[in-house]
Amino acid sequence: MPTVLIVAGTQVTTSDLHLLFHRAFEAVGWRSVFVSHDSHLPPGEQVLLQSGLAGSRLHGALFDRRLRRVAREVRPELVLINGSNWYLGPDIVRHLQSRHGCQVVLNEQHLQVFQPHQAACLPLYDHVFAQDGGLVALLRASSPVRGASLLGPACDPREHRPLALTPEEQAEYGADVCYLGWAYPHRIELFEALDGVDMKLWGLGWDASEKLRPFFRPEPVFGLKKTKIYNATRVNVNVQSTHYQLDGVTCRPFEVAACGGFCLAEPRRDLQRFFRIGDEMVVFEDAADLKARIAYYLAHEEERREIAARARARVLAEHTYEHRVRQVLQVLRLD
Amino acid sequence: MFYFEHCFREARSGSPSTVAVVGLGAERWASGDVDAEIRDLFPEAAVSIVPPGEPIAPCDLAVVSLAVEGRPLEDVAYRTLSELRRLLPACRRARHVLVFRARWREAEIIPARTIGWWLWRRRLEAWCIRRLQNSAALRLLAGAQS
Numbered sequence: 001m002p003t004v005l006i007v008a009g010t011q012v013t014t015s016d017l018h019l020l021f022h023r024a025f026e027a028v029g030w031r032s033v034f035v036s037h038d039s040h041l042p043p044g045e046q047v048l049l050q051s052g053l054a055g056s057r058l059h060g061a062l063f064d065r066r067l068r069r070v071a072r073e074v075r076p077e078l079v080l081i082n083g084s085n086w087y088l089g090p091d092i093v094r095h096l097q098s099r100h101g102c103q104v105v106l107n108e109q110h111l112q113v114f115q116p117h118q119a120a121c122l123p124l125y126d127h128v129f130a131q132d133g134g135l136v137a138l139l140r141a142s143s144p145v146r147g148a149s150l151l152g153p154a155c156d157p158r159e160h161r162p163l164a165l166t167p168e169e170q171a172e173y174g175a176d177v178c179y180l181g182w183a184y185p186h187r188i189e190l191f192e193a194l195d196g197v198d199m200k201l202w203g204l205g206w207d208a209s210e211k212l213r214p215f216f217r218p219e220p221v222f223g224l225k226k227t228k229i230y231n232a233t234r235v236n237v238n239v240q241s242t243h244y245q246l247d248g249v250t251c252r253p254f255e256v257a258a259c260g261g262f263c264l265a266e267p268r269r270d271l272q273r274f275f276r277i278g279d280e281m282v283v284f285e286d287a288a289d290l291k292a293r294i295a296y297y298l299a300h301e302e303e304r305r306e307i308a309a310r311a312r313a314r315v316l317a318e319h320t321y322e323h324r325v326r327q328v329l330q331v332l333r334l335d
Numbered sequence: 336m337f338y339f340e341h342c343f344r345e346a347r348s349g350s351p352s353t354v355a356v357v358g359l360g361a362e363r364w365a366s367g368d369v370d371a372e373i374r375d376l377f378p379e380a381a382v383s384i385v386p387p388g389e390p391i392a393p394c395d396l397a398v399v400s401l402a403v404e405g406r407p408l409e410d411v412a413y414r415t416l417s418e419l420r421r422l423l424p425a426c427r428r429a430r431h432v433l434v435f436r437a438r439w440r441e442a443e444i445i446p447a448r449t450i451g452w453w454l455w456r457r458r459l460e461a462w463c464i465r466r467l468q469n470s471a472a473l474r475l476l477a478g479a480q481s
Contacts (some may be wrong), residue, residue, distance in 0.1 A: 002393055009339065010441075011407070011408060011439055011440065011441055012338075012440035012441075016336070016337065016338055019338060020337060020342050023337055024340070034341070034345075038408055039441050040342075040345065043460060045409070046460060047460050047463045047464055047467065048467070048477065050409065050410055050460070050464045051463075051464045051467035051468050051474075051477075052468065053467060053474065055476050056478045056479045056480060057476045057477065057478025058475075058476075058477040058478050059477070059478075060478075097343055140377065156337070157339055158337070159336055182383050205338065210468075212390070212470070214405045219362065219364045220364075220368070220437060220438055220439065222338070222368075223336035223337075223338055223339070223372055223440075224366075224368075224371050224372050225368055227336075230420060237446065245378050250414065271401055304402050
């Protein structure tokens, strides 16, 4: 059985998509070994991370040593650095390739390829996948990568699924509108404009806005609770970060769709690669447009449900982590 | 959900059939979230909620939730060691203990027979962290980036 060694984080700050890639590799018949760099760490790395010394020479040396040991034990055909390359330098990439004859690829999700060690590794990777079409174009045009491909966001139907909620859960998690994420200034501005809308805001920092404080639920959201929220909400809003995407979208519209939920999304170039806009995913232009569309789709429940059903059919047919893993293996000729 | 499944697999602790969820009495969601995840992952398991301070009957898994605020990636176990030293020994009749950092969702599953060693190791790590945080010389030695 071929083996993939996935290097990524598991904490909720890094999203669960790395673990869902892990599960998808297993589902397509690979042995998947997960090396976490942010939790369940050996004591030395743990102490350095907690002391604010992640990225120090000592931390790098300990992490390298652990990675070399695991690679020696499992002899991977593929090393997948998932999320961003936070800690691997060129030496360890070369070592993995030459010692084990494996392919080392980056799956970049945050536009984090410009720090010195990240840039130095770019020409060494056997391939770079990115979750953002804008970054792929940039890498192809102006960096020494051997190959770059778009690897879109995805959902996991076992994780993101329709649920039969109890009336208590519907009351606890439900609203006409919800947003789940960090309260960046442009997001605060957008949601402040939604006067009179029944909404719930989850994530961090929404209490910075006096106007939004009543809608804010200051508690963590992950896993099952996130699935319940997407199920319980009539209109899920998707607003991207201005820092971490160029043309890209995150997993949110895909996860909402897999839950059978309805999503109103910012227009992004990548979104139309994955959904038929207007038919499977509805976009809004600005705050006034968002408000108008929320009112429209709240009043047209049947139409909302039909769009959500088409979006769900699309993600299940084309945009699961298993689809993404098969794409990776095909590009790398490991299928 | 898969995060917890992954943690149980990594810990090789098996599927629990009896679970006791202990809260720290703070935020309701702190134990509620992990309780819901455990019930979803192990639908056959008998899950009971134990108020803080009450004795825990023998069970496969005891869950202790820490709701204390913290920064992303900060392990709040170091700041709650005194509470953990009070709570964890009460879990000795469980086979495993899940220490759940609720704010930033991190689950650690430890065999109950190693609770004493685990607490000792955490105290030692906390001491090292304080030294590293407060000593410019040690940080330099570790190769800290400016």
